[in-house]
Amino acid sequence: MEEQVSLTAVGWARSLPTSSGVKAARDWTREHLRSLHWYTTAPDVVDAVLLxxxxxVTNAHVHAGDDAQLILTxxxxxxxxxxxxxxxxxxEPREPSDSALGGRGLMLVDAVADDxxxxxCSKGKDVxxxxxPPAAHSAR
Structure with a gap:
């Protein structure tokens, strides 16, 4: 007989109209990361998440030209x-030209995220x- 494992998770969601700006998304995320105590235990991960x-969110606002939903789980x-x-x-990640102001977002995400x-999805896409966080510093 297989043992069943229960998964415990916590999550937060917020709609971000294009008028709200990216700062609102970072500020909201920052507050939730504080509740996980990552500022003292994993500050480098906090920086990577905020970036x-x-x-x-910038990609969603610029390329979709519409509101975005931000979900943290x-x-x-x-x-x-x-x-x-x-x-x-x-x-799709692309090779930015030296003179381009944009085109590096997914390269940055690829560099700082673990995955x-x-x-x-039926009404758009999820990225x-x-x-x-480092195992010794996991939030409880």
């Missing part, structure tokens, strides 16, 4: 940062990045 939130192993937008076109992926 990722900035990039993903902590399952005691990974903080999943999900940004949903209604545009069905999936993002990331894009999932199409999800996973962050694992």
């Amino acid at each position: 990722t939130v900035s990039e993903l 902590w399952d005691h192993e990974c903080l999943h940062v999900t940004v949903h937008d209604p545009d069905p076109d999936l993002p 990331w992926q894009v999932r199409p 999800i990045a996973c962050f694992q």
Whole structure:
């Protein structure tokens, strides 16, 4: 007989109209990371999460031209940062030119997140990045 394991998770969600700006997304995320006590236990991970939130919300606002939904889910192993937008076109990393102001967002996410992926859904797409704090510093 297989043992069933119960998963405990906590999550937060917020709608981000294009008028709210990316700062609102970072500030909201920062408050939830404080509740996980990561500022003292995993400050580098906090910086990586905030950078990722900035990039993903900016991409949703610029490329989808619409509101975005930001969802944070902590399952005691990974903080999943999900940004949903209604545009069905999936993002693809690209080689930015030296003179381009943009085009580096997904490269940054790839560099700082433990993992990331894009999932199409019936009303747009989700871009999800996973962050694992160092094992010795996991939030309880």
